[in-house]
Amino acid sequence: MHNPYKPIPMRIARTVVETDDQSLKSFELVFEREADREKFFAKYRPGQFCQLSIFGKGEAPFGVASAAWEGDFVRFTINKIGVFTRAIHKMKSGDAISMRGPLGNGFPIEDWKGSNILIIGGGYAFTTLFALAQHLLAPEIRSQYNDLTVIYGAREPGLFLYKEEIETWYKRDDINLYQAIDRPVEGWSHFVGYVPTVTKEIAPSAENTVSFVCGPPVMIKFTLPVLDELGFPPERIYTSLEKRMKCGIGKCGRCNVGHKYICKDGPVFTFAELRELPADL
Amino acid sequence: MYKVLPKTDLPKLIGRWMEQATVYAPVRQGDFTKFEPLSDPAQADLYYAANTRYPPKSLFLPQSEVMFRVKDGEFESTEDEVSSRVILGIHSCDTRALQLLDGVFLTGDYQDPYWAKKREQTTLVVLGCADPCETCFCTSVGSGPFDKRGADVMLIDIGDEYVADVRNEKGQALFGHLPDASREQIDKSRQVQAAAAAGMKKPFETEGIKDKLYSLFDSDFWPKIQQSCLGCGACTFLCPTCYCFDIVDEAQRNERVRNWDTCMFRIYSQEASGHNPRPTNTERVRQRIMHKYAYFVELYDEIGCTGCGRCVRYCPVDLDIRQIIRSAQAWEES
Amino acid sequence: MNQLTFAIRQEAARILEENVVDVVIGFEVGTLPLKAQPAFITRKEEAEKLVYNGFCQNNLAAYLTRRPKEERIGIICRGCESRAVRALVIEHQHDRDKLYLIGVPCTGIIDWRKIERQVGENTLQAVEEGDEVIVTTRDGEHRFQRVDVLHDSCKRCLHPNPVGADIVLGDPLPEGDPERAWAPVLEFEALPPEERYAYFVQEAERCIRCYACREACPMCYCTECFVDYTTPRWAESMITPSGTQAWHIIRAFHQTGRCVSCGACERACPMDIKMTYLVDKLSYDMVQQYGFEVGASDEEQPPFAAFTLDDRNRFVR
Numbered sequence: 001m002h003n004p005y006k007p008i009p010m011r012i013a014r015t016v017v018e019t020d021d022q023s024l025k026s027f028e029l030v031f032e033r034e035a036d037r038e039k040f041f042a043k044y045r046p047g048q049f050c051q052l053s054i055f056g057k058g059e060a061p062f063g064v065a066s067a068a069w070e071g072d073f074v075r076f077t078i079n080k081i082g083v084f085t086r087a088i089h090k091m092k093s094g095d096a097i098s099m100r101g102p103l104g105n106g107f108p109i110e111d112w113k114g115s116n117i118l119i120i121g122g123g124y125a126f127t128t129l130f131a132l133a134q135h136l137l138a139p140e141i142r143s144q145y146n147d148l149t150v151i152y153g154a155r156e157p158g159l160f161l162y163k164e165e166i167e168t169w170y171k172r173d174d175i176n177l178y179q180a181i182d183r184p185v186e187g188w189s190h191f192v193g194y195v196p197t198v199t200k201e202i203a204p205s206a207e208n209t210v211s212f213v214c215g216p217p218v219m220i221k222f223t224l225p226v227l228d229e230l231g232f233p234p235e236r237i238y239t240s241l242e243k244r245m246k247c248g249i250g251k252c253g254r255c256n257v258g259h260k261y262i263c264k265d266g267p268v269f270t271f272a273e274l275r276e277l278p279a280d281l
Numbered sequence: 282m283y284k285v286l287p288k289t290d291l292p293k294l295i296g297r298w299m300e301q302a303t304v305y306a307p308v309r310q311g312d313f314t315k316f317e318p319l320s321d322p323a324q325a326d327l328y329y330a331a332n333t334r335y336p337p338k339s340l341f342l343p344q345s346e347v348m349f350r351v352k353d354g355e356f357e358s359t360e361d362e363v364s365s366r367v368i369l370g371i372h373s374c375d376t377r378a379l380q381l382l383d384g385v386f387l388t389g390d391y392q393d394p395y396w397a398k399k400r401e402q403t404t405l406v407v408l409g410c411a412d413p414c415e416t417c418f419c420t421s422v423g424s425g426p427f428d429k430r431g432a433d434v435m436l437i438d439i440g441d442e443y444v445a446d447v448r449n450e451k452g453q454a455l456f457g458h459l460p461d462a463s464r465e466q467i468d469k470s471r472q473v474q475a476a477a478a479a480g481m482k483k484p485f486e487t488e489g490i491k492d493k494l495y496s497l498f499d500s501d502f503w504p505k506i507q508q509s510c511l512g513c514g515a516c517t518f519l520c521p522t523c524y525c526f527d528i529v530d531e532a533q534r535n536e537r538v539r540n541w542d543t544c545m546f547r548i549y550s551q552e553a554s555g556h557n558p559r560p561t562n563t564e565r566v567r568q569r570i571m572h573k574y575a576y577f578v579e580l581y582d583e584i585g586c587t588g589c590g591r592c593v594r595y596c597p598v599d600l601d602i603r604q605i606i607r608s609a610q611a612w613e614e615s
Numbered sequence: 616m617n618q619l620t621f622a623i624r625q626e627a628a629r630i631l632e633e634n635v636v637d638v639v640i641g642f643e644v645g646t647l648p649l650k651a652q653p654a655f656i657t658r659k660e661e662a663e664k665l666v667y668n669g670f671c672q673n674n675l676a677a678y679l680t681r682r683p684k685e686e687r688i689g690i691i692c693r694g695c696e697s698r699a700v701r702a703l704v705i706e707h708q709h710d711r712d713k714l715y716l717i718g719v720p721c722t723g724i725i726d727w728r729k730i731e732r733q734v735g736e737n738t739l740q741a742v743e744e745g746d747e748v749i750v751t752t753r754d755g756e757h758r759f760q761r762v763d764v765l766h767d768s769c770k771r772c773l774h775p776n777p778v779g780a781d782i783v784l785g786d787p788l789p790e791g792d793p794e795r796a797w798a799p800v801l802e803f804e805a806l807p808p809e810e811r812y813a814y815f816v817q818e819a820e821r822c823i824r825c826y827a828c829r830e831a832c833p834m835c836y837c838t839e840c841f842v843d844y845t846t847p848r849w850a851e852s853m854i855t856p857s858g859t860q861a862w863h864i865i866r867a868f869h870q871t872g873r874c875v876s877c878g879a880c881e882r883a884c885p886m887d888i889k890m891t892y893l894v895d896k897l898s899y900d901m902v903q904q905y906g907f908e909v910g911a912s913d914e915e916q917p918p919f920a921a922f923t924l925d926d927r928n929r930f931v932r
Contacts, residue, residue, distance in 0.1 A: 280564070
C-alpha cells in the first residue's frame, strides 16, 4: 500500500533571496529519482502545496511557486518565521531535503477556459498566484484563456517577490500587470495605494471573468466588497486558505473548518463555499 | 452461524489462538482494565463489566507510534511491523468506533497504511454488554450494547456459556471448530441482548442535532457551557473516536513519530505567525462537540460518538457530554 | 438541604443582588451522584442552584486565572482554595480587591474512586448523613464511614479552615495534625531508593499526558507550559518513560513552595496516578528548611521565588 506520509528525497538546486529584508527566500528543489519527478508533474497544478521536511525539524506545508514549464524543479518561497523555516533558510544549493506532494486541490483553472482571469495578490501570499500566472503564460495554455490581469501589492518595492520574472511581464502584451506599494517611494513608477483601492481604480470587468485572490486577511477583507461592487459573484472568487497542518492528507484532524479540511478539500475555495462553512479560521 | 463455548473452555481456546497470533484482552491493572497482549490466557478479564479505562483505539492508532525510522535521510516505513492479532473482549462501542474511524483513515484519496495494516491483521472477538453502565449511552447514538457491526465474532454471555455469533471467515477461523449452539441457547442469547438494550436510558434526542449545533455556532451557548471546562485532554484521549494526531521528529532516536493530539489544547491550533483560530476554550469545546455531532454527521452520516461514557466518567469537572447535547437541543436564543 | 448549602445560597444571592460581585463560583448538583459540578452564578435567582457537600471535588481557585480580568468574583473557599487565592494574589495573578471569598470550613472531599472500588461503577445515588456516606447502586444500599472514603489529601489536611475570607459560613474546625500530615512523606522517604524509584516509574508510566492534573491545579496557570515549548523542547511529547517522567518531575518542582496540597491533581487524573507524594515532600522541605507554608501569610513570597540582597547564597549577588 502506498504510504502517503512517506517523503521523497529532493535536492536544493538553487536559492534566491527574494526580498530586500532577506526574510523571504525561494528554494528550487530537484528530484533525486526520475520516477518521483514524473509522478509529481503528472499531478501538479498551480495552487497545490507540498510538505517539506527536514528530519529533526519536522514538516511544514508550503505552496508551490512555479509552473511546470519553468523546468524540472519545484519552487517554494519561504518566510523565515518558525523553527522549520529558520532551518531551511540556512540551507544551500546541493543540500538534501525531503518532500511530500503535490497535496491539496489547487486552482481549478481548467474549468475556466475561455474566461478572463483576474489575479489579485498581496505580499508574501503571492507565491501560488505567481505559479498560476506563470502557468497561464505558457504559450499553449495562454491561448485557451482571454485577458489575464494581475494586481500585486506589497508594502514597499523591495518586498515584491520574483522581481526579475515579473519585470519581463511588463514587456508582454498578453498580461496586464498592476503593481502597487503602500506609500510613495522615489523612483516608483507604478501604483501607490492598498490593493483594494487599486483594484477599485483599475476596475477590471467582471464579465466572463474569474478571480483568484490571496493575501493577508485585512487585504482580503477589503478587497471582497470591491469585487462584489464590480459584479463578481462569490462563486467566481477563489482564494487559498492557510491553517496549521500536520498530515496534509485529511487524516490528522488539525486543519478543519467545519467539516472541510483545508489540506485535502482545499487549500483553494471559492467565497461561495466559504460562506457555507462556520467561521472557524 | 452460532457456536457455543463453555466459559471454562475459554482459556484453552485463547491458548490455541496464541499459537498463531498475538491475543489482546482486557487485563486488570489496579482499579481498571486495559487491553494488553496476553502472555497467559488467565490474564484475560472478561468479567469486569465496565469498559477498559484506556480505549482500544490505541491498538490501531497507538498514542505514540513510530511511522518512520530515518537512516541517512531515507524514511523507512514501519507499517509492516505488525502481525496477526486477535482482540478479545472489545465492546460494541469500541468496535463501532473502529468502524467510524475506518471512514477517516481508509476512505478518500489517501489511505492510512498504518491503520489499514492493523485492521487487516486483526480479528475482533467482540463481547456484547449484558450489563451496560449507568454512564453508557450507545443506544442514543445509533448503536447498542450488542451492535454487531464491525465484529468478526460477537460473544453473548448466557450464563455458563458464551454463544458466539460468528460473522465472517475471520471469525470462522477462530470458532469454526466449536459445536453449534442449540436453539435454546440462541433464544437465550437473544433475550440477553434485548434485555440489555431495553434497560438503557436515553439521555438525549439526536434528531436534528447537526442543524441545531450549526445554528448555535455563534451563540452564547458555547461561552456558557465551556465555563467549567478546564481544557485538559482527558475526554479526547479516553475517547474511542477521537483520532487527531501530531507528527514529530524524535531526532535522538532517528524516528518520525505520531502522537495523539487534542483540539482541547490551546497549542493544537496555534500557528507559527502567532495567530490562533481557536484562541479560547469556547472555540475548542465547540470544536470537540461539533466534530462529533455535526461535522462527522455531515461527512459520514453517522454521529462520531459511540456512547462509551468514558468522557462522562473521567471528566475532572463532570462536564457531561450527555448534558451538553441535551442543553444544546433545548437551547433557545434569548 | 444541609445548612451550609442554605447559607451559601443566601450569601451568593446577597452579593449578586448588592452588586458586590459579577459572578459567584461554587458547585451545583452533578450528573454523576458522586461528583458535584463547578457552577458559575451570575443572577441571584440562580443562587438556588448552588450546593455544598463532600462531593465538591474541584479546587475552584483554578478558575480564577481563566476568568475575564475585569470580573469581580465571589468564590466558595475552603481551606485549600483560600490558600491558593493567597498564593495567586502574591504571584500577581489576581487582584484581591476583585475577589469576595465565601469561606467554608471543610470536612474533606469524598473520593469517588474509593467508593467505586468497593461498590462498582454503577452508582445511582449518594448522600452524606452525618459521619456516613450512603451510596445506592443497582444491588442496593452501601454505607461508608466518611473518614474511610475521604480523599488522601483531605485525610492529611492541615488547614481545613479558610484564611483571609470575607465571610466565613459554618463553624471553625480544629486544625490538622502535622504529624499525621507529614507521616506519608516520612514513610516514603524511609523506603530504599530503588523502591521509591520503582513506585515513581509505576505511577508515571500510566500517564497519558492529558494534563488534567495541570489544568485542575490552581497554581498551574502558565499560558505556555514547559511541555508545550518547542524551541527549545524541554520534554519529549511521546508517552515514553522519559517523556512522562520528565513531566511528573518537572511539574512537581514547579510547585515547590506553591502547592496548597489540595490534591486536585490526583482527583482529576483519569488514570488514577498518584502525584501528591512528590510535591508533599517538597512542601515538607519548605516547612523544615524555610519555615514556609503556602497561604500562611498574605504577603510572603515562596522561598524559591523570593530573593534578598543579604541572601547567604552567593548566586543572587
